[in-house]
Amino acid sequence: MASLRKFPASRFWFACITMPDGKRAQRSTKETNRKLAQAKADQWEKLSKERTKARQAHKVIADIYRAAHKEELPDATTGSFLEGWLKRRKGEIAPASYSAYSNRINHFQAWLGDFAQRPLAEIETRHFVAYRDALAERLSPTSCNQGVKILRVVFEDARREGYIADNPAKDCKGLAKDKGSSNARRPFTVPEIQSVLAVADYEWRSMIYFGLYTGQRLGDLARLTWANVDLQAQEIHLRTAKTNRPVRIPICKPLLDHIESLPAGDDPKAPLHPRASALATVNGSTLSRQFSELLAAAGLTTKKTHQTTDEERKGRASRRNVSELSFHSLRHTATSMMKNAGASPAVVQDIIGHESAEISAHYTHIEGEAKRKALDAMPDIALPVSMPSAPLPRGDRPAMA
Numbered sequence: 001m002a003s004l005r006k007f008p009a010s011r012f013w014f015a016c017i018t019m020p021d022g023k024r025a026q027r028s029t030k031e032t033n034r035k036l037a038q039a040k041a042d043q044w045e046k047l048s049k050e051r052t053k054a055r056q057a058h059k060v061i062a063d064i065y066r067a068a069h070k071e072e073l074p075d076a077t078t079g080s081f082l083e084g085w086l087k088r089r090k091g092e093i094a095p096a097s098y099s100a101y102s103n104r105i106n107h108f109q110a111w112l113g114d115f116a117q118r119p120l121a122e123i124e125t126r127h128f129v130a131y132r133d134a135l136a137e138r139l140s141p142t143s144c145n146q147g148v149k150i151l152r153v154v155f156e157d158a159r160r161e162g163y164i165a166d167n168p169a170k171d172c173k174g175l176a177k178d179k180g181s182s183n184a185r186r187p188f189t190v191p192e193i194q195s196v197l198a199v200a201d202y203e204w205r206s207m208i209y210f211g212l213y214t215g216q217r218l219g220d221l222a223r224l225t226w227a228n229v230d231l232q233a234q235e236i237h238l239r240t241a242k243t244n245r246p247v248r249i250p251i252c253k254p255l256l257d258h259i260e261s262l263p264a265g266d267d268p269k270a271p272l273h274p275r276a277s278a279l280a281t282v283n284g285s286t287l288s289r290q291f292s293e294l295l296a297a298a299g300l301t302t303k304k305t306h307q308t309t310d311e312e313r314k315g316r317a318s319r320r321n322v323s324e325l326s327f328h329s330l331r332h333t334a335t336s337m338m339k340n341a342g343a344s345p346a347v348v349q350d351i352i353g354h355e356s357a358e359i360s361a362h363y364t365h366i367e368g369e370a371k372r373k374a375l376d377a378m379p380d381i382a383l384p385v386s387m388p389s390a391p392l393p394r395g396d397r398p399a400m401a
Contacts, residue, residue, distance in 0.1 A: 002015050002016060002017045002018075002038075002041035002042055002044065002045040003015075003016045003041070004016065004029075004034065004037055004038055004041060005026070010028070011032050012028050012029060012030055012031060012032060012037075013028075013029050013031055013032070013034060013037035013038075013041075014026045014027065014028050014029065015027050015028075015029050015037065015040065015041030015044055015045075016041075017041060017044050017045045018045065018049075027044065029041060077116065077117050077118060077119060077120060078109070078112060078115070078116045078117075078118065078119075078120050078122075078123050079109055079112070079116035079117055081120050081158060081163060082105050082108070082109050082116075082154065083109075085105070085154055085157060085158075086098075086101070086102055086105060089101070094240075094241055094242055094243065094244045095241060096219070096241045096242050097242060100150065101150055101154070104147050104150045104151065105150070105151075105154060107147075108131060108147075108151060111131055111134065112127070115127070120158065120163055120164055121163075121164055121165075123155075123168055124168050125168045125169070125171045125172055127168070128148060128151060128168065128169045128172035129172050131147075131148075131151075132144055132147070132148050132172060132175065135147055136175060141174075141175040141176065144174075144175050145174035145175055148169065148172050148174060149174075151169045151172075152167065152169040152170055152172075154169075155167045155168060155169045155170075156169075156170070185324060185325070185326060185328055185329050185332055186324045186325070186329060186332060187329060187332040187333040187335075187336045187337075188325065188329055188330065188332075188333045190379060190381055192298075192300055192325070193208065193212065193333070193381050194381060195298040195299065195300065196208060196294055196295065196298045196300070197381070198298070199294060199297040199298050200294055203273050203274075203275055203276060204290070204291070204294060206258065206262065206272070206273060207221055207222070207273055207276060207327075208330065209254070209255055209258045210224070210255065210272075211327060211330035211331075211334075212330050212333060212334055212378075212381065213251075213252055213254060213255035213334070213375065213378065214236060214249050214255070214334070214351075215249075215330070215331045215334035215335065215351055215352040215353075216238070216240070216247070216249075216331070216352075216353065217240065217241070217242065217328070217331070218287055218288065218291070218327045218328070219241055219280050219287075220238055220240055220241055221273070221276075222271075222273060222276035222277055222279065222280035222287060223241075223271070223277060223280055224236070224238065224271065224272045224273070224277075225268065225269050225270060225271050225272065226264055226265075226267070226268045226269075226270055226272065227268040227269060228272075229251075229259060229272070231251075231256075231259070231260075234250060234251045234256060234372075235248055235249065235250055235251060236248070236249045236251060237249075240353050243353065245353055247351075247353045248371075249351055249371070249375070250371050250372035250375055251375075252372070252375040252376050252378060253376065253380075254378075254380045254381070287327075288326065288327065291326065291327045292326070295325055295326075300325055301325060331352060334351075334352065334378070335348055335352055337377075337378045337379065338351070338374045338375070338377065338378060341374065341377030341378065342377070343373075343374035343377065344370075347370050347371055347374050348374065350371060351371050351374065351375065
């Protein structure tokens, strides 16, 4: 039976229980009633013992399989399960999501070292906590928490599929964000957008227009072709790379005027933004870097240098200087402008492409007229520099017929 104790400075009872690794631990029951606290402590002790038994059973099964077949039980080790998980999921999730999962899982496996060859049932919460803390030496709290979140998903699949009795990653808490951190994205103001447009070239000005008036991600916009634009219906339709979700967006007047000024050929597969399309195919991060340089040229951020010291990479101070603005901020801007104009959250989410309980393609249909009204309510950003009327140089435009 678990025991209880009370600290002088606390009004709650603390449970003293044996953890699955055999160590004793104290956890607050958040109960002031001793009887309720004891019941909760006993339940925790029971769950801990069940988890221990499940681990021991898994080890016995693995040993029997190894003796009979002279090889490891399939997916019995952490490393083999992680590798198998990636193979199984490759065709099930969007390429961008798969890349993020693959990078994090491979890094975690490398960090585990030889322990990755130990039985999957032996991995514990302490491993995830140590990994999270190792990430914190060089990444922001937000990035660390995202890494842990990915691992929680992977090991929840292991639990659901019966490889382990419980998900050891679920008890690994996220890091608190630095109070002085300014790395939360925020919307642009209209003058800020105008200042970026003033220093941008023709193609980047076009990308900014599309980003503001569609609210879509940089990579999805870079891959747009003329086949995605229906001028007769005045709609843009695409399938997002991150969520694989089909999106139809009415074209509001400022964007329509801009699209009609673009040089177009007879090939519907020709990209709207040729340079951006080529970079998105090779290395999408280059696009983000180029936009960061535009922000610096507009005086909205400090220009980043490519040479950083180890101390700068590891120090928390350098993470506090992460810009609040990026191309992704245009999504925030579009969302804010539409909501400020009175558009309902459901309509805004359908345009932007967020998945949520409030709006689902299976249960809710947002009429095109409602979306068009929301987009038409957005302000025209009244360019301080005119969009060039002359055709683009041949290297900057789609092939003409």
